[in-house]
Amino acid sequence: MTAPQETAPTxxxxxxxxxxxxxxxxxxxxxxxxxxLNFLGIPLLRLYTIPDDFSLIGKTVREFSxxxxxxxxxxxxxxxxxxxxxxxxxxxxxxxxxxxTVLEETIRAHYGDRLTEDHLxxxxxxxxxxxxxxxxxxxxxxIFRNIFILPGVPQLxxxxxxxxxxxxxGVPIALREIYLKADEGRVAGCLREVDERFDGxxxxxxxxxxxxxxxxxxxxxxxxxxxxxxxxxxxxxxxRNMDAAIVRIA
Amino acid sequence: MTAPQETAPTxxxxxxxxxxxxxxxxxxxxxxxxxxLNFLGIPLLRLYTIPDDFSLIGKTVREFSxxxxxxxxxxxxxxxxxxxxxxxxxxxxxxxxxxxTVLEETIRAHYGDRLTEDHLxxxxxxxxxxxxxxxxxxxxxxIFRNIFILPGVPQLxxxxxxxxxxxxxGVPIALREIYLKADEGRVAGCLREVDERFDGxxxxxxxxxxxxxxxxxxxxxxxxxxxxxxxxxxxxxxxRNMDAAIVRIA
Numbered sequence: 001m002t003a004p005q006e007t008a009p010t011x012x013x014x015x016x017x018x019x020x021x022x023x024x025x026x027x028x029x030x031x032x033x034x035x036x037l038n039f040l041g042i043p044l045l046r047l048y049t050i051p052d053d054f055s056l057i058g059k060t061v062r063e064f065s066x067x068x069x070x071x072x073x074x075x076x077x078x079x080x081x082x083x084x085x086x087x088x089x090x091x092x093x094x095x096x097x098x099x100x101t102v103l104e105e106t107i108r109a110h111y112g113d114r115l116t117e118d119h120l121x122x123x124x125x126x127x128x129x130x131x132x133x134x135x136x137x138x139x140x141x142x143i144f145r146n147i148f149i150l151p152g153v154p155q156l157x158x159x160x161x162x163x164x165x166x167x168x169x170g171v172p173i174a175l176r177e178i179y180l181k182a183d184e185g186r187v188a189g190c191l192r193e194v195d196e197r198f199d200g201x202x203x204x205x206x207x208x209x210x211x212x213x214x215x216x217x218x219x220x221x222x223x224x225x226x227x228x229x230x231x232x233x234x235x236x237x238x239x240r241n242m243d244a245a246i247v248r249i250a
Numbered sequence: 251m252t253a254p255q256e257t258a259p260t261x262x263x264x265x266x267x268x269x270x271x272x273x274x275x276x277x278x279x280x281x282x283x284x285x286x287l288n289f290l291g292i293p294l295l296r297l298y299t300i301p302d303d304f305s306l307i308g309k310t311v312r313e314f315s316x317x318x319x320x321x322x323x324x325x326x327x328x329x330x331x332x333x334x335x336x337x338x339x340x341x342x343x344x345x346x347x348x349x350x351t352v353l354e355e356t357i358r359a360h361y362g363d364r365l366t367e368d369h370l371x372x373x374x375x376x377x378x379x380x381x382x383x384x385x386x387x388x389x390x391x392x393i394f395r396n397i398f399i400l401p402g403v404p405q406l407x408x409x410x411x412x413x414x415x416x417x418x419x420g421v422p423i424a425l426r427e428i429y430l431k432a433d434e435g436r437v438a439g440c441l442r443e444v445d446e447r448f449d450g451x452x453x454x455x456x457x458x459x460x461x462x463x464x465x466x467x468x469x470x471x472x473x474x475x476x477x478x479x480x481x482x483x484x485x486x487x488x489x490r491n492m493d494a495a496i497v498r499i500a
Contacts, residue, residue: 019454021294023285024425024469030299035273044271047299049280079435080455081442111435118438155460175274185329185361188368192331204269205330210405219274 008223009069009170011042014061015049016076016085017152029074029150029157036161041170041223042070052082058092065093065147070168072161075152077142079118089144090126099123102131106139134163174225176232179214181245190238191218198231200224214247259319259420261292264311265299266325266335267402279324279400279407286411291420291473292320302332308342315343315397320418322411325402327392329368339394340376350375356389384413424475426482429464431495440488441468448481450474464497 076085103123326335353373
């Protein structure tokens with residue numbers, strides 16, 4: 001893995017869990033995070049889904065931590081034998097696992113008489129981890145270095161990310177779209193031309209073969225809304241010149 | 251990346267596309283492949299989603315090719331400037347990109363008078379690639395070494411995988427499930443005990459905090475249906491001994 005060329009903040013995500021890879025559970029956390037980070041203007045540059053494998057978790061999260069501004073992990077932080085994320089990350093960074101006093105108190109207060117030794121496993125953090133208060137939620141968010149260690153349960157993942165997301169807000173990415181009834185191979189030349197001519201603007205092309213309303217969705221995006229609009233208008237006129245059927249511009 | 255310990259066939263998947271990472275398009279190909287490979291008895295051990303980045307695609311696919319029996323890629327094989335998968339894989343293996351005669355003929359026949367130079371980009375393969383006939387589909391499947399290069403469009407991805415999937419059929423994975431109304435931390439000890447006692451059987455534990463009907467789904471899986479059933483029955487009796495409320499066994 002090589003570090004990305006971006007100078008603005010970047011993100012990587014590591015999804016941890018056999019259940020995703022075996023198709024028993026569909027990962028909804030990564031589509032959610034992809035969308036949310038994009039709204040916030042943070043490019044998510046890698047998304048890696050790996051099994052409950054102690055050394056692989058540690059190695060992968062450490063590599064991601066070195067390559068991206070922020071790393072988000074999903075899954076593996078409960079009280080059962082397959083919850084390896086915390087000790088694996090600690091091992092990946094050669095730091096011990098410690099019980100965090102605040103987490104321990106939160107867990108003791110939450111479970112009361114029903115507390116088991118296994119519940120207390122959820123108080124573990126890699127040494128040096130900090131807590132972010134997530135108001136309204138009974139359990140704070142653990143951050144270790146630049147790694148946000150999030151739960152796999154989708155509702156909790158979303159609640160927690162939502163509680164911390166403002167810290168990630170960057171320059172928004174402007175997105176415009178052209179929906180066409182056109183063959184991708186016919187308009188490829190126009191798309192390439194505009195993609196090359198407008199630095200900092202990215203043109204994407206996504207065919208749909210089974211829709212009535214359009215057959216091609218073209219996206220134009222970048223940090224500068226002005227440049228994006230200029231590229232859109234250039235692309236629109238190139239497409240009209242070749243009689244490509246524009247269904248809708250959004 | 252280190253090679254997995256499995257001696258049976260294994261798989262890895264590389265999803266290629268900015269549109270997935272930016273959340274513009276939800277990746278439905280990987281959940282589909284996860285589920286299908288699991289039905290076929292093939293463990294998918296890694297799922298990596300990466301951007302349209304030429305050198306990263308080549309490097310990642312080559313690494314996966316060395317680590318897993320089969321590699322599946324999704325996306326980046328159309329005729330536009332952001333379709334880099336074929337030349338990137340070729341570069342990753344230090345082989346030239348060539349135009350495949352059969353693909354070229356297929357494309358010429360399909361587009362007829364409407365053919366453009368860009369359409370012919372879809373005839374490119376890494377030198378040494380072969381074609382698998384996918385009966386009923388007008389475009390065969392490209393395989394290069396152990397890499398199946400699949401399209402990103404979900405319907406095409408599924409059609410094509412479906413046409414080739416019988417070659418991957420292995421020893422099926424037996425799966426049983428226990429649905430409980432129980433706190434994960436309370437039953438963690440039972441789960442750990444059975445997981446440790448039954449070699450080759452994997453116990454998974456997936457809490458749901460927002461369901462009426464159950465709060466914990468426990469999965470028991472392995473290659474030997476007998477061992478899985480033995481583990482299930484052991485786990486069931488441990489859970490009943492501690493008065494955990496079993497809602498359903500599936």
